Amino acid sequence: MRISSARKFTPLAVGVAALALILTACSGGGTGGDGDGEVGVTDDTIRLAASQTLSGPGAASCAPSTDAAKLYFDKVNAEGGIDGRMIDFEVIDDAYDPQRALANVRGFIDSKFAMVGACGSATAAAVYKTLSSAGMPFLFPTNGVAEVVKPAAPGVFQILPLYEDQTAALVHYAFEEFGAGSIFVVVNPLGEYESAIERAREAAEKGGGEFAGSAVAQLGTTDYTPIALQIKEAAPDFVVISTGGSDSAKFVNALVDQNALPAKGVLGTSAAVAGSFLNSYNVAAAEHLYLGSATQLPAAPDNECIELLSEGDFANDPIAHIGCASAMGIVQAMRQTSPLTREGLMKTIESWSGEDVSPGVFAPVSFSAEDHIGLATLYIVQPKGSEFNIIAQCPYSEEDSAAGGCTAAG
Template sequence: MLTVCNRAVLPIAILAILMVAVMTGCEEEVGNGELSQGVTEDEILVGSVGPQSGPFAFMGSPYYAGMESYFKTINEEGGVDGREINLKVQDDEFEPDNAISGMETLIYEEEVFAIVGQLGTPGILATMDMVREEGIPSVYFGGGASEFREAGENFFPVQPIYDYEGKLMAEYAIDEFDADELVVIYANDDVGQDGLQGIKTGLEEMGREDALDADREISFNPGDTDFSSQIQLARDQDPDMVLLYALSDDAANILGDFEDASYEVPIMTTYSNTDDSFLEMAAPQAPQVMTELYSLGWLEMDEQALQPLNDAMEEYYPDEPINAYTMAGWVAAETFVAGLEEAGDDLTWDGYIDAMNQLHFTEGLAPEISYEPGVREGVTHMSVSEVVEENGEYRFEQVTDFREFGE
């Protein structure tokens, strides 16, 4: 077997030529075909960058356990066409500079075939130009920034894009909750601004701009600890529903201030908060407010759909929680593998990208994943869940079917 990826000591002129091959996705001769870097007769090496330590490890730990549990399950069944999938993860601690160095390690030193499930919007945005220029396939983002839609032909987002979710959130509020007047409380960052813009676009396309005016767009700065002024502004508007576009601790603290103000109104929040770990943060602060909390979701969470994940986690990672992050990691892995199966023997970067452009995948936890050249929207089918309390325990329960905006 002759490979151009071997970095043994060579004359400088030859080494320079080979470095060009490495930078463009080196190919090796295996059997009767050409394979891109990271692929051998018995292995497909993939990489990811995301937080495994630091304050955001609570996301990364179950996320990568879910991803690994899927790959281990596939490998136990013989892999994909006899090739096992092995994952290398670089810990970026949710820091963009660390994400850049981690991505360089994966592409140029580890020489992975693809990036799978990069986690964290700051790191994804920091490395996007590098990944685009190299042309290496990148499947699934652990984030929903609008820039992901325009990242490039070698990128395949799966999670819903935040501004699209905002459109659907507005539609659900109007159609399912008969809300005539809305208030939006949003983080003054890329996530919150994308969500707000989506809500406004959705209302405009529905002909319901009257449901939200500028006085009802209430912002806060991420990291704030006192939201009493935002709560009072919302109360003064007397809305039929509040749309809360905030993540994690911020969203939980805002709900706590709703509770402190004894202000109960239906609230709908982003899919990023549709998770048991969020309920564990929020419910102690806002036990009454939680009973009027709704959220969007994009995963099939019924018992039958989750059984393969539950079985795999019990076998490989019994000490890790099974939550929305675990499910997201599982979906990242199964989407990548669906692309491998579509590509068949053509495991070059171009071959894999062409296969993903033909993908129409409906067998996983997400209701539908499909792409075509130039279209990178992510999942567009979403449902609404409500928070249900039983014997002091809170859980999300799906209350609508999955649908797209405008259906």
């Protein structure tokens, strides 16, 4: 009779093998290294990942954030890493496709310690539940969808204010500074863009102004002339925009070309505050622009990130500043967490109150178990040549901005 070469296990052998597996798991196996068997952490490596918009119409605005984050992680590695562990950072393109982003996340959720960033509200909304339910930290995405962080989802932390809160804060600032008036809102479908329109309308009407209308343009729209002509006919006092960097430049240029700039100003969310805007906007519109920024601009020259980026293509790109400053915050959180576990990292970030994660770029950030949005300050900036300059700062929360409280810079 032919005997199979497959190994036969006796009951004793099975028991020994099972015990060996249990002991291996308890010792940390191949994924741990700090005694806790944590996913993506070994004795010498911390594995991070990002699903990012590296191609398609949003790439020019989004890619600099993870490029800058990688530069900072490389700097940390060159200086010895985090307690001797090197940061391995993998960035995977999702082309701003929610289903592709979800596939990316499912591909690395069991091998990476945390997901870093994500430039895009639609992709953040597509992945946050999967990440949160798996206990994988989702750190500091650029996101405009309220449900991702309101109420606070376990493990999901965002530094930047939501677009809907920004539009309300911008209207309050403008009415406080220039008097009430009519507004027209233009958005790309970024996150819950309907909420951004509605919050702007509510803020205008509560402030004694009027809502003159709105328009939605797909991200990557090449010709904004029809919307500019629509605004010229409506003749609002203010135009409020929540559009990507290059789209914002194309829209502003169309307003200039059609002699359709509003009487009092163009108010834009932080989505417009990007190098892709500075590279192509018509400077004739500069004094009409009042844009919300999550970062101090120009940033402090002695900030680690600003020093790191000063010699490259990202020196004046606020999106790159955000990516690098967010990476600084992530490194700070990991250094404060011992042993380094996913759960421990979440508790560390929730304990932050007025934490300076990147002084001179971000205002101090605060989180709690109930609040996973870190910033409470929105800077009002204007473009000047190839950089932005702060002219005021405002609270962005619904309660604080409704009560006023904006202060002039300097």
